[in-house]
Amino acid sequence: MTNRPNKRRTRALRIHAEQALFGEVRGGHGLREASGPRRLAAELAPQLDLPDTAPPGVEWSPFLSGFPHHDHYVLARTFLDAQATRAGMVLSHALIVPLNDLISASDLRPLLARLMAQPHAPLTIAPLEVELGNDFPPAVADLPAAAAALAQRSAGPAVRLGHQGFDDLVLSLWARLWPAMRRNFAFRLSFGPTDIVETPPPALVCTPHALVARWRGHQRLDTVSPVPGSLAAAALTGHEQGALLRAFADEIGAEATAFGELPLLERAYRLTTDAPDTIDNTITAVRLVQRLSPEPTRGTSGKAKLLQRLLHQLETATTGDVLTLRNLEMQGFEHAQAVWTQLETWTGNNTFPPAQDASFTAMIQDATHTSKSTRQWREAVLGGLRKAAHTPGPAFAHAVWRWIAADPELSRPLWKASEPDTALEGRLVETAPRTLPLSAAQHMIDIAREEQLFQLHGAAVSTAFPPCEAARLQLAAEPHPIADGLELSLRNATPEQAVRCSIDIGDPRMIDLAGNYAARTPILLLDLDFSTQAAQALWTASLKCNLNAWQGPANPQAAFHAALTDFIDGRPVCDGLISGLSHTPLADLSTFSRRSELWAKLSGPDLDALTRATVEGWLEKSSMGLPPFHLEPHLQTAVLRSPELDGQLGLMNAGAVVGIVTALPAFDEDRFRRWLRAAASPGQRIPPAAWEAIGRLALDRHWRYTVSELTSMLRHGRNDVRPALRACLPMIGLLDRWRHGLSAISPAERWKALEDLAAELYPAGPDDRELWERAGGRSADLDQTGSGRTRWHQALQRIEHGSVKPPLQQLLDEMRNDYPANQLLTFFANNQKFTTER
Template identity: 35%
Template sequence: MRIEQAVYGEVSGRGHGLRTSSMKNSELAKSLASHLDLPDSIPLGISNWSPFVRGFPIDDQYVIARTFLDPSASRSGMVLTHALIIRIEEIAHIEDFAFLFECLFSSADEFPDNLSPLMLVPSLCKSSPDTELIAAANALSDPAGRTAIWLGVTGFEELVCSLWKNLWPDLRRTFSFRLSFSPKDIVDDPKPSIVCSPEKLQSLWINQNLINQNSALPMSEIARILCGHADVTPILKLANSLEIKLDSLTMLARLERLNALLSDNFDVDCLLGALRLTEGLSKNPELGKKLKTSLISKISALISKATLKQLLVMRNLTLVGFNDTKEMWNAVENRVCNLDFGEVNDDDLSSLFIYSVNPDLAIYDWRESIQAALKTVAHKKPSSLFRGIWRCVPLANDAFSAAISILPKTDDIESELVLAIPNKLSPPKTSALLTPLLKKQWIVAHGAVLGSVLSPLEAVEQQIQIDTDSSKDSGIRAALRFATPAQVLAYAVKFKDSRLIEWASELAVNHPEILHDILCKDIIEQQVWRLSIEKKPTRWNSPSDPINARDTLLVMLENGSPIDNRLLEVLANTPLANLYEAPDRENLWKLLPARTCDRYLQATVFGWVESAEQSTSEEQLEAELEQAIVSSTALAQALAKPTISITTRVSMISSLPSFKEENFISWAGDLLNTVRPIQHSEAEQLGRLMFSRRWKAAVRHLASHHAPYRTDLKPCLTICNEFLDWYTAWRLGISKPSASDKWSALERLVCDLYPNGPDTDELWSRAGGNNWDLLNQSQSGLTRWHSALNKIRSGGSLKSKKLMETMLDDFPENEELKFFSNDSDILGISRSKLPW
């Protein structure tokens, strides 16, 4: 093995520099000069530091040196250094460092002017372990990677030799040691592995990595390796599987930890730690593929049992040194899909939402896995996710906003979110909940939040400002889900919103009491009442005084005030359509909508009939109502009811000036066919009605069809006497004509029967008279009959009785002839019945 030598010390005019070297390439030797001087000025009062050894790698060489104080130097503090320069690849495989120290000058007096290379054969290590090796190993395994500090110079060479023996080639290539006067002079990069320092300077090393020379046992696995108590082979194999060099104590610590994690019973935490260590140790995805793939597979298999807290820890697993991590992130996604969000810690859940949307807090792959899982979970039914989201509200507004941004923008997801909302929410800031919902255009959820945070009035007032689609009412209902039915009605009146109006009407169906106090002066009240009736017709009587409410509506109609015209249509199908007692009824028929007016009329007809059935008073009706009554079946039915007195029925007809005579005749006929006898006052009432209406046909009909058999009609016909001919009145005993009246009536009768005169068909001669007694035929039949009857009446030869008998032979069915034939004034005898 070839070893180059060099001597460094005071050089005239240049301070510390290269004095002589065995190397042909003196530039390398010259470049080492600054590395082989003192690290700093010698502190005052410090003298027991010389000589000291040092060793360090530089490029492809390793330098070992011993430095002395130079008493012959031109100024104090100058040093002489003898250095051995060896190829690093050769020294890395030498276990015995002592023989190299033996090659260094032992005093400042030995420094020659010329040097030549040394040719040595490495010997086997004969040195025994240094007694302070365990203490040094403990310090070198410092987790912070700080330089180990050996107080004193004595024994430092032996300690280095003992350490070197337990190192492996890669670590030897980076191992360095030297003297240091204070922490301030340890500025090398990399820092020396271990330094010695005069004991008098101990105060300067407080809180530094001092070697506790009283350590009896290795304090870590790394210390055990460094002091030869543990085999480094497994760690070297691990480094080899990662295709990396174990060339530093820091690397040793990390690989030892990784080896421990991989050797332990596998759990998620161990494997996560292993992943992180592997990532830190090997960032080249093309190196250590087998180990890395195995790690991904192992942790992927265990993630199904991972806790949410463990999943959160994975958020910064960049794993750029791994070729394919898809299997692990799929496992993370599946695990989140199967989480019970009702059991997880709320703080962890809040963090999950926040991290999953923030690129500064979590890597892309983790965020994608979590978001994909949350979207899947959102579609599960039932899903505990939504209650979990709401539980995060008091903890962090950012968590709620993050969760909402992840959820799929669908109506069913919004519905699930609304179903899970608590009755009461206490967010730090309400707008922090509303803003993400509005961004998602989840108006229903927006209303639900308002309903859980604010009073019903405040909630609906705010909701209406943003919930402007009148075709959708779910948001309004969500905002008012804690409102009473009465409040909903009050808000409908206040805000005049069609959705509130519709909802209030629905509530009125099952809670009619909310309409109890309405006066119907407000058009919104009218609309709510109308809609409730449309849904349930019996709700027409929901107001405490429905008639007064209706009348208020009608007064507004009459005054031209705005009203709900459709309410008029709806009420037309309820008992309130009966306007019989409505104020200014006679003016309403022209104001009511044409399509409903008839229904109101018909209902009012029934109202009038019902009232008229209970009373005999007569009233004057407006033409519209009267015409409707006259043409209604209700009137006909009432007039036919046997339970209603004749007096009442006649009064009903009397109240109807347009009641037709032919209808009266029909009704009177039915009445007289079913009622006998009628009372005197009732007959008189019938007579007064017919007389006042000048119903002559009705009078004659009663006289001809009923009076001959109904003496109880006499009071009726007596009143109407002037409408009867004298004969009918005489026949019915209603009037008593004089003899002259009778002879005049007979004259009219015979003129009708024998218009040409008494000799028609030889009547006169057949009755026993002489035709020469008659006026000649040049006279009219009326004149000739007048003359002939006067002769009979004055006692002529032909008797009236004979004439009557002959005429009866010609007209045996003539009632008038029969009557005259039995009258004493005509026969001139006391009244006695003839054979017929």
């Protein structure tokens, strides 16, 4: 298509034309003669009759008509046939030419010259070869008015009053029409709007002046300004302003085929040149260009510029702008895919501001329903949503929750479009609102359950249900032993509510979760009834996380002792409770009345831990005074085997140690002596009462070596040991008692002590090694019968009574000569009171 038809061509156009004559045939209107196929000509008969009965007195003959018929174009002149047998009959002469040839011709005057000029049939009806000139017929006075009327795209034809000069208007208009528009151009006489029933309808009609009233509301040429008011009208008149529109049409590859397209073409031109550079205007222009130029290979340069403009505007488009694209067809644009790619990018990079939620929900609705948008738009939007769904950051996830709150029915289409993965689930969980309408939450709950996305399920149920009910729903959805979403289902619960729910529900997974809360805040266990399995299980779970949770119950010790009583009596006790508490201060069973029954019921680590704690508790209390309770055999053995016992004894005061050892009948004497030596080491002070307790212990246990140890201490200068020795006096020899002044000694006891020492040193008797004679005595004075001890007893009695010599002092001195290192002999020899005593 050219910008403006050339007024002259280098070659004339030869056209083959068939003729046909129509008129009265057997009392009616029909085909009388035809030079070409009669069947084709016969089809034209109805259109070459009067359109309706002519009103009486109305002048209308002759009139020119033209219209396309299949691949031919028909030009005809019709006259009133005064020779007909009845009134109102017409005579029509038609030329039938190939449509494709005729639309290339600008000047129809040679053809119209071949039509009959009077109501007389041509002499011959034969094919014609007509050479059409290329000159433009002159523009008639009413051409601008006709162009303006035709360019307004109003319903019905443009109406010219009067048939005189109608031929010139048609010739003038035809010459200036675009070839494609000529293809459908039809014109004729009309008596009123009611006779226009054919397809295509005539675009231009002439009507008798007398019938002007019938055309009220229609585009009459006499009411239209003769000056072109639009570029479309200017293009029809050949005005120079029309060249802009023609150039634009060439640029976009548009080929107007009907007058109604001219306003569309002008609007598209205005939108791309004069109108504000907005995306709305650009989208409207794209729609118009698509309609005007549907062939993608035509107008590629103009279309490319328009697309580039749209792509640029899409970068800053709003959701409302994008919605206007949803039914945009762009098959006429060779590179339309760039728009859909840009739309996908726009959607994928969107931050989904809350202010645009209404538009986004509408966009998603349209994108997920095939009847509401084009395939390309849907694919671009859904592709962008998938990209956004898999983009890090919370924007899309936040938007999803808002969208389904606004329209719950979007949940499944949106889920399907997003193609969610684990990362998106995580973002949805993180951004889940605290509350949602049940209708909205239920959709997400159902999806999460079906997809086995348990964390999302937990977050979703928390938005619409009270904590306990949300937890029940979560536990019902998750298979045992999984509970990934349970904590999320309780995210709106207080710790107190979570603990209470765990008791009410009793599910182990719920117990474990509430145990975490109780571990952090043990006071949550304060008012629970620990005679129930659920409460015991909760306490057990909290202990696994934090052993300090033992303090949670109002009376922890009573609760534990009650559980131990149940255990002893064979009633159920939560598995792990005893184990957990065996590592807390409650493990000291010092005050548990049925402790001795428990040991036989326990085994393994629990037995060891409770035993160790009770032993430690007993030792700790014992270190501060008397042992607090009697140790049963199991505990006695445990105390004695305690690897820390000796170390602890070394840190205690002596009185406490004696109390501990007293409570342990099996405590070994050697072990006690080791402690005693350490406790009595230089610089260590033991109070008299403690020494006395040590002596009583040695006496009670008949610890002979301990007594000897004590006696040795005294001999080596430890005078503070005397209370111990006095306490175990029955186990101390008379000589030691006398020598160390531990108790009063009678004369008989003193002589008895000397007798014992003499018999030990000289077992054969007083004359052993001639001792008696060396001391100044006479052997004849000694008894010669009996044992050495007996003879010593008799000899010393005589010395005591002064009946024999030697004197006692001389005897002791001689004995010292034999045993100079013997301290007892020295003691006796130096004790003048004894040696002089008689």
